[in-house]
Amino acid sequence: MTRTIVASATREIVIGFDQPFCVIGERINPTGRKKLAAEMAAGNFETVKADALAQVAAGATMLDVNAGVTAVNPNETEPPLLVKTLEMVQELVDVPLSIDSSVTAAIQAGLEVAKGRPLVNSVTGEEEKLEAILPLIKKYNVPVVAISNDESGISEDPDVRFEVARKIVRHAADYGIPAHDIVVDPLVMPIGAMGTAGQQVFRLLRRLREELKVNTTCGLSNVSFGLPHRHGINAGFIPMVIGAGMTSAIMNPCRPQEMEAVRAANVLNGTDPNCANWIMTYRDHQPSAPASAAPADGGAPSGGRRRGGRAARRAAG
Numbered sequence: 001m002t003r004t005i006v007a008s009a010t011r012e013i014v015i016g017f018d019q020p021f022c023v024i025g026e027r028i029n030p031t032g033r034k035k036l037a038a039e040m041a042a043g044n045f046e047t048v049k050a051d052a053l054a055q056v057a058a059g060a061t062m063l064d065v066n067a068g069v070t071a072v073n074p075n076e077t078e079p080p081l082l083v084k085t086l087e088m089v090q091e092l093v094d095v096p097l098s099i100d101s102s103v104t105a106a107i108q109a110g111l112e113v114a115k116g117r118p119l120v121n122s123v124t125g126e127e128e129k130l131e132a133i134l135p136l137i138k139k140y141n142v143p144v145v146a147i148s149n150d151e152s153g154i155s156e157d158p159d160v161r162f163e164v165a166r167k168i169v170r171h172a173a174d175y176g177i178p179a180h181d182i183v184v185d186p187l188v189m190p191i192g193a194m195g196t197a198g199q200q201v202f203r204l205l206r207r208l209r210e211e212l213k214v215n216t217t218c219g220l221s222n223v224s225f226g227l228p229h230r231h232g233i234n235a236g237f238i239p240m241v242i243g244a245g246m247t248s249a250i251m252n253p254c255r256p257q258e259m260e261a262v263r264a265a266n267v268l269n270g271t272d273p274n275c276a277n278w279i280m281t282y283r284d285h286q287p288s289a290p291a292s293a294a295p296a297d298g299g300a301p302s303g304g305r306r307r308g309g310r311a312a313r314r315a316a317g
Helices: 034-041 046-058 074-092 104-113 127-140 158-174 197-212 220-224 230-244 256-269 273-282 305-316
Strands: 003-007 012-016 022-028 062-066 097-100 119-123 144-147 182-185 248-251
Touching (some): 022 046, 034 046, 034 074, 046 062, 046 074, 097 104, 104 127, 127 144, 127 158, 158 182, 197 220, 220 248, 230 256
Parallel strands (some): 022 062, 022 248, 097 119, 119 144, 144 182
Antiparallel strands (some): 003 012
């Protein structure tokens, strides 16, 4: 059975098909978060600290740490900022970390200060990237996320993405890196733009599990990009990808709906023995009142005019 071991200074986590789904907290990432990027660039890490603590409290198994605040001279600016961020997060929480950067110098700097056995995020199938990142993976004896694209870009054909993943696994083997230390990202496409995106990733995950026997991850919220009520789509997607063989995801653990889906999938997948974690988490759970229920004073429901209209029509019927 494939087992990818990651660790902090004090805690070891196993990613595997027979293990609870690994939730990699995504929040310490300034990409698309202008306020966080500005804070980090200015040396203000209060949001980073708050996000680290909140994600672990919400149930994150690991934390992804990214310090790409600017595209200007990233080879100079990103390594020291990533080092500072990693050191700070390590002092606050004891979960393993994912070192997230597209800058090789930043990954190397992060590996020099990271405690335990972090996950490196990431390498692609591009020859230049493989030659830059794989020697670091071997030197520091750490696992790596392998993103299924290469010089030709991201293919819409899942079979092409599978072949890129196979290429990375084979290149890694040339460096003496075992397949269990390769965590493949099959690249989840937005379902709103590509109606077959879900079916594609399910098929690809099964092949990655059965043929390459590798663990997998993804940027979970990519699937719902551009759609309303994204968390509903994400929550529905989680048990389906777990059923298809995905073993981890970079996601927001502070979304209760999505974490409930993870924990329920663990129960149904047999990786929460005796439902112990589910019972411990939800034994005192109180269901919230229906959103369409009218308040006692007869005023409009909290959901606004549209929900009130539906409730009124149901009452009239």
